Amino acid sequence: xxxxxxxxxxxxxxxxxxxxxxxxxxxxxxxxxxxxxxxxxxxxxxxxxxxxxxxxxxxxxxxxxxxxxxxxxxxxxxxxxxxxxxxxxxxxxxxxxxx
Numbered sequence: 001x002x003x004x005x006x007x008x009x010x011x012x013x014x015x016x017x018x019x020x021x022x023x024x025x026x027x028x029x030x031x032x033x034x035x036x037x038x039x040x041x042x043x044x045x046x047x048x049x050x051x052x053x054x055x056x057x058x059x060x061x062x063x064x065x066x067x068x069x070x071x072x073x074x075x076x077x078x079x080x081x082x083x084x085x086x087x088x089x090x091x092x093x094x095x096x097x098x099x
Contacts, residue, residue, distance in 0.1 A: 080088065089095060 077085065077088075
């Protein structure tokens with residue numbers, strides 16, 4: 001510290017040197033706080049991205065399961081002959097049975 005102050009040996013130069021040192025300390029203090037806040041926000045963003053990725057993966061898995069089940073039903077329906085297909089439609093829970 002004394003070598004740094006000796007660079008500014010003189011009347012007002014020493015005072016200006018101390019002011020510069022104080023300004024540098026204040027700037028590094030606020031810069032460090034901002035850096036800490038940025039790091040915290042980055043960690044929160046990463047966590048949010050992981051949660052979003054997990055949700056997207058769950059939706060994709062559900063869609064794949066539904067697609068596979070749909071294909072299986074389509075194959076089963078294609079294997080039915082005409083009379084069996086009509087009976088299946090008549091017995092379906094979605095068929096509006098009329099008296």
